[in-house]
Every structure is written in C-alpha cells, then in structure tokens.
Amino acid sequence: MKKIITLLLTVFLLLGLTACGSDDQGEDGTIKIGMIGPLEGDYSVYGTAVRNGADLAIKDYNEAHGTNYTLVAYDSKGDNTEAVNAYNKLVDEDEVLAIIGGTMSGESIAIASASQSLQTPIISPSATAADFTSIGSNIFRGCYTDPYQAKILAEFAYNTLGARTAAILYEQTDYSQGITKTFTEVFESMGGKVTNSEGYSTGDVDFNTQLTKIAASDPDVLVLPNYYKDDGLISKQAKALGIESTIIGGDGWDGVLTTVEDPKDIEGAIFVNHYNPDDQKIIELSNRYKETYNVDINAFSILSYDTTTCLLQVIDQSGQDQAKIIENLANVQFDGVLGHMEFDENGDPIKDMSYVTIKDGKYAAYGE
C-alpha cells in the first residue's frame, strides 16, 4: 500500500514539474492575453461566445502575422467576486499582457475597479454599463453603452415605430435598469409616455402579475431590456395574456432563438444590435465560426473577434509595454468585420448600430 502511495506521489510530483516546465517555456515566445466571462451557469452563452470570438481572432491573427499570442480564459460564473478572483489569477499567476473582458456589465465594473493599481490594459467586447470606462484610463470597450443603445431604442420607438406609449418590464440588474432609465428619459422628453415601469428579480419565471398590469394600459410598445432567457419567457406570457404591443429590446436579445421552443412567440420583436446578420463579412465569419466551435455565432462573439483583433494590432505597434498599449488604444483607427471603430476620450467606441427583427423564426435586418 505504502509503495503505491509513494508511486502516486512521485507521479503527481513529476506532473507538477512538467506543468511548471511548460509554463517557463511559454514565457519565451508566447504573449498571453487574458479573458474573463461566465463560461458556466445561466449566462454561459455570453461568456463562451466571447471566449470563442477571442480565440478565433487570435488564431487568425497568429496565422496572418506569424505572431504567437495565446488566450488564457477564466470563468467568472457571472459573479462579481469570481470575476475579481479571475482577474487576480490572470495578473498574478499567468502574468497576462492585457485582458479581454469582462463579459457582463456588473463583473466588468468589478474587474475595472480591481485593475486600477496595476493599470492592466482591459478592453471589454460586451460590457455596456455606462460607468465601466470612466473607472480608469486603462479601460476600453468594443460595444456601445447602455445609455447610448437606450437612446437609440427610444428614438426608434418614437420616430420609426410611431409609438406614443411604452411599458417596460426589466430585471433588477445594472444592465436592464440602465437601459430603462435612459429609455424613459429620452422617450418622455420627445413627448411619449411610459405607462408602466415594472421590475422583477433575477431568477423569476412568472411575469403574469406585472404583465396583467401592463395589459390593462395597452401600450404601443413593450420594452424588454433584459437578457434573452427572460425575454423569451416574458414574450410568451405576454402573448398568452393577449398583449399585442410591438416588443422591442436591446442587445441582450441576441441569442433568444436558442431558448424558445416556438419562435412564433417572439415573431416581430425588434432589438437594436451590434451587427447586421445579412452582411457578407459577417456571413463569412459566421460560417467559419460554426465550423470551428459547432455553435452559431452571436453578437458577443463578433464583438469579441473585432475587439481582440484591434487589441492585437495595438500590441504589435506598442511592444510589451502596458502603458504604451493603453496610449495607442486611445488613438487607434481600426477597421474590422463590424466596420470602422475608434475610441472617444472615455474609451467608448464610436461606431454604427443595426436593428434586428425576428422574421419567419429567423433573425433578419429590420426594414429590408
């Protein structure tokens, strides 16, 4: 028995040594890029999309430029504390040069705050909360902000859809509350009226009470500024209660078709998004993505692909100097699959956006 234990211990020791060995070797030629996002749990669709997008971008970039970047991805489970733990592990143990992440708004704010002493270059492909980039000059994002998309959504509802009354049903999170706040301000300043502004707790599945109130005021549009899992459920329950308002939402809707049994329940819903599903460059990337990861592409992976490519270009210009990377990111003029992107003084991107609708059970560009 003792012999077996000794043997096992020796094997483990050797394994440990080889693991250290490969680590040392890695530091010779490769440059590590960190990634943080929910790879497991309710929001894993977002996290894995960001990871895959970054992974594909790094593969493509290495192939095209003969560089040797590698991705180190850690799971945040969508939890702020886990995200900060992941950040500490990335900077302390893996000594990454820059980080792609976080994926969700809440965790990104947590990481950004934690990064202030070290000033690690951080660029999130998907954190839309307004405060995120104002935390420090090392923080950038590749997507538009919640207030920005909320403003566009309100203008779209009022001008394009001709809506004068709106009801909002939002999850009590940074993301959904952020959109709700700006949407209400902009929509009411144009002369519209928000008839109901109802909240629900994370994890709720029954929205009948709130929807019964909304049905009574019969609004022109029903705004669902939430992540897709809830949006699908809410739309179904709204239909069952006889609500016929046009359903609109933000970029959290992207991915909604994976969780609805019958796409009829969300047919005609419109959401603002980061990309146009009909674009040729996007179609080409989608096909390659599907071949590599065996899942459908979504906005998060495309944003992550573009953001990562942008970061790698900047690193190539700057060398392995984090301060230089931050400086060059602030002045970058980048052209990727989503078109032109540059950053304003906060680190927020200046770029275009698209309107996507559900037509015949598929995503389609609105109005074409």
Place this chain on the structure above:
Amino acid sequence: MNTFSQFLMQLFNGINSGSIYALIALGYTMVYGIAKLINFAHGDIIMVGAYVCLLSINGGLPLPLAIIASIISCTVLGIMIEKIAYKPLRNASRITLLITAIGISYLLQSSFQLIFSSNSRPFPDIINLPPLIIGDITIAGKYYVTIIISVILMTVLQLFVKKTKTGKAMRAVSEDQGAAMLMGINIDKTIAITFGIGSALAAIAGILYCASYPIVSPYIGAMPGIRAFIAAVLGGIGSIPGAVLGGFVLGIIEALTKAYISSQLSDAIVFSVLILILVFKPSGILGQNAKEKV
C-alpha cells in the same frame, strides 16, 4: 378591464404560482414530519423530473409515458438518496443531516450541469388546452390545469395519510419513532415510502412548472425550492394542510404585492410579511406548538 376584474386576475396569478409552491412544499413538509430533516435536495428533484420528461419527449416517447418515466425515475432517485445519504445518518445530529442535504442538492445540480451543460433548453408546450374566458378575464390552459392537478394531488395525499394503513404508519412514525417501532411498524420502509411519494410529487411539480415556464436548466429547482420551503415553514412545517395553505398564501401575497405596492420591492415586502407572521406564530399558521417534554 375594470379594477375588480384586474384584482381577480391578479388573485388568480397568485393562486397559480401558489399551487406550484404548495405542491413542492408538500414534499418538504412530509419529509420533515417524518425524518425531521429539511431535505434541501427536494428542489433539485423537480429539476431532474423536468429533464427526464424533456428527454423522454425528445426521445420520441408519447407524453403520458414521458410523465410516467419522470415520476418513476424521481421516486427511485428520492428513495436512493434516502438510502445512500440520509439513512446512515439517521442518528446523527440534525445539522449533519442538513449539510448532507445541501451537499446532495449541489451534487444533483453539478452532475446535471456536467451531463447537459448549463445552457437553458426550451421545454415543449405539453398542455394545449383552450383558455378559459370568464367575463373579461382570460386564463390560459396550462394555468388552470396546474391548479386543478395540484388540488387533486393534495386531496389524494391528505386522504392517503388519513385513511390508509401506510398513512397511519407514517403518522405514527412522525409522532414517535421509538414507540412506532415497538408497535411493529417498519420504520425504514415507512421513511422510504415518504421519500418516494415526496419525490413523485416533485416530478409532477417539475413538469407542471416547466409547462408554465418553458425553460429547463440545471438550476431551475433552486428558486421554487426555496420559495416552497418558506411556504412549508409559513404554513407550519410538518403539517400537510399547512404546506398547502402556506403555498397559496405565499403566492397570493407575492402577486398582490407586485400588483398593488411595488414590483421592484416585492421580495423585500413578501419576506417582511413572512417574518412578521413567524414572530407572532413561530410554529407557522397551522403548526402545532411543540411542548417541551419533562
């Protein structure tokens, strides 16, 4: 829609979610009554029931068979959990059992996450009945079916416990295990049956829950499980009518708070009400005050 039918509609929403809480609370209360154990894995048995039903339907089984498969596998699972995890600890301290129950809950969640990934899957529309229209109130088919099935199951369970021999044995074990054993009641068998019935009810609750809210993920059991546990405590844990009453009371308070006070603060308000009730009636609405034996 006038104010009164709006109120009725909200009351109905409360009864609907309350009936699911009540159905799940039955499992908590039965097990607590007999084994003096708060079985935190109960919520996850709901999840297992939903998955088995979903996979059976996707595998081509007709709906009735899928439901039966789900009930049988949950019953077996419930009995197995009792045999493997709780029975060896029957004489251990209550806290040890409680921690074991939490452990089993995580074990079920994590193993389902490993097998089926954490992605949510859509659950098919299995209840396609026409909506019930009374005046200007519309009640979707799956909601009244949920309420009807819940009420039937609760009545059957109550009759079973009161009228059958096994039910009598269960009540005896719940009152005094030692004395019940001396009277020739097979304690192991009675406890196993209790776990079996509780888990079968959980399977049905899981299917009804997913029929109303058609999304399945390894975590779906957690929220209704906790709510139902609260309902059981509110009604008086250990009491079957108490669990039913607690479920409905909790559902109705929740719905009316969301409707007339604030949907943002509903959880805070609901739980404050619960604390108040428990301050004045610590054993729950229908619970009996346990007398200290001297």
